[in-house]
Amino acid sequence: MSSLPGLRVTASARKGRVPKAKANDVEPCEAADFKGIKTREYSSNIISRGSELEQLKKLSHLVLETAAVGASTFEELGPQAATVSPSVLLHTLHENTTADVGALEGAMVYEPCSVDFTGSEDARLECVIDKAFVNLGGMMAERVGGLVSIEIVEDKVTALNSDKIIAKARHMRAMFDEINVDREKYLFKIPGTWAGVEAVRALEAEGVRCHVTQVHCLEQAAAFGRAGATVVQLYVGRLQAWYKKHPVHQLSNKLHEASNHGVEFVRQVKATFKNESLDTKIIASSVLDRDNALSLAGVDYMLLSDRVVSTLNNADACDQIGTGVVARGGNVPSVGEITQASFEAALGMSPAYEEIEAHLELLHKDEEALKAFVKTSVMRND
Secondary structure (H helix, E strand, O other): OOOOOOOOOOHHHHOOOOOOOOHHHOOOOOEEOOOOOEEEOOOHHHOOOOEHHHHHHOOOEEEEEOOOOOOOOOOOOOOOOEEEOHHHHHHHHHHOOOHHHHHHHHHHOOHHHOHHHHOOHHHHHHHHHHHHHHHHHHHHHHHOOOOEEEEOOOOHHHHOOHHHHHHHHHHHHHHHHHOOOOHHHEEEEEEOOHHHHHHHHHHHHOOOOEEEEEEOOHHHHHHHHHOOOOEEEEEHHHHHHHHHHOOHHHHHOOOOOOOOHHHHHHHHHHHHHHHOOOOOEEEEEOOOOHHHHHHOOOOOEEEEOHHHHHHHHOOEOOOOOOOOHHHHOOOOOOOOOOOHHHHHHHHHOOOHHHHHHHHHHHHHHHHHHHHHHHHHHOHHHO
């Protein structure tokens, strides 16, 4: 087998395991929120005493968003964690500057991924990429104090098939068990489809924790909360922009009286979870500005840009924090029994369908690019 340039295949790699990295082999990389959003955490020594940032941090876990790849060891704004996705693995392989490329090296010599076991080159490729995800996730789990979130759905077909989602999660969990990664150290990312609800219900019942993405309406959030999802991710700025363009749906989703539809949606979800005694946590992302952040005070996790963090850090603490929309709670629209039909209808009156489709198209594009790289740069020479 031809290895990636500059990396030897060790005995441990031939068992499908990952070569141990030397301390100077691993570059600082991105930290994610504990559910896998690509982030790094803001260093504590730059938080100004008496600032809005310091005050807001007492009410919510704050995480600094970044486009960087990997995992970091900053300690102040939220738990350390990491994410594994097609784009993250592809970036690692293209850079080829750290021992993280060993994630693919180990996968290439993993016996269950050989053609003798898989039956075809296409099946082998799928197996190799799954194993590389697990290897990289295992390496990140050793470097971060929090959790590693793994993308397991990269196309529409899988996103609409609960059996496929469940099978993929179980398959990858077995691979994690083989390399002795604690099951408490990782989560699987699942998009907010009805098949996702069914998959989350089954997986969480087995103790497999799930991070649900692309949640855009109250029925969708409630369905995943009732299914036992560990965390759901909401998108404040995207919702606000969408409802401005689609005012007819403001009334049907009980958002017509809100000055910010995204913030009000987060409040409704948090209040619903509290009223129904659901343990599911919320991460608010796409937080556009200081006012958004202050209004979201009290949400479990808040993903913030460097610009918003800097603005909060340069402003003196104010009485507005602690009385934000989310912290206040209040009344919430009733969510009764949720069937597949009512779930799909609710998605149709929100940004959910178009956002899920765009998200899956991007993941599929990244997955195809990753497969092409592995086939042309590695598999053809082994």
